[in-house]
Amino acid sequence: MIRQAAFENATKMLKGGLHCHTTRSDGHGTPEEVMRLHKANCYDFLAITDHCNYNYTNYAPETGITIIPAMEIDINMPSPGNHCHHIVCIGPTKEDGNGFEQDQRFDSVDIEDPYEAQPILDIIHKENNMTLYCHPEWSGVSARDFENLQGNFAMEIWNSGCAIENDMDTNAAYWDELLIQGKKIYGVATDDGHAMDQHCVGWVRVNAENNINSILEALKIGAFYSSCGPEIYDFYIEDGVAHIRCSEVVEIKMCNFRVPYNLITNPDNTPLTGAECKLREGTGYVRAVIKDAQGRRAWTNPIFF
Ligand SMILES: [Zn+2]
């Protein structure tokens, strides 16, 4: 049996946000307001990822929210056909080896070739930060512009800001383009909230203790799933069959190869709380997506086999 790491000895799944903006860059809410909103929505941790401005500060400690040290780096590609790379960086405390300073500023960089971003990523990794590749659809890139960048632990598969403001919702399609090539990269739902109504729509649920190092370690090994509402309780493979258990949904999709996906619905509209799917030969991963009656999705990370 192979169980996806999120559900291995899972007790409490922490709720967290890995991408949001405040008045420290171009967000509408102050850091205090944004943190309080997340507290009201039962978040356990949050990365405040203002553009090119590193943050460690917990602006509203009374919320009890753990702040993950973070920022978002902007790399622009002015030539036609490419728009930009945006990269969220998350890391430990300074005491645990993070090389960035509070309020350290970075110039947004212009590059010609998309892979000129690699040395920038290498510097971020050298400063002991993990990198999350952001919103490829909004960035106007194709998968070939970022699929060979090295060291991104994850990429965004849902971004509330892009979905709400620009009706852009195909980031998970890019994910399968990478996965089908055998690349091991996890998928993350985020908000990228700028306006207040873009916060607290997409989040991760992490199988970790509520401290920075435990959360980072769990993210690094894919011990989390992403959601805009529904909950996932288990996801595993046994004897060539993938199994999922979840809160009540109307649709479960198992992605075991690009097309056709295995789409499971109930003809009489009774809710589903799980499904099974026989895996096809010759594929290297399976992941599942569930959708509730309000159209909100949740995504497992892949099981690689
Ligand atoms: Zn961005």
Ligand SMILES: [Zn+2]
């Ligand atoms: Zn952003």
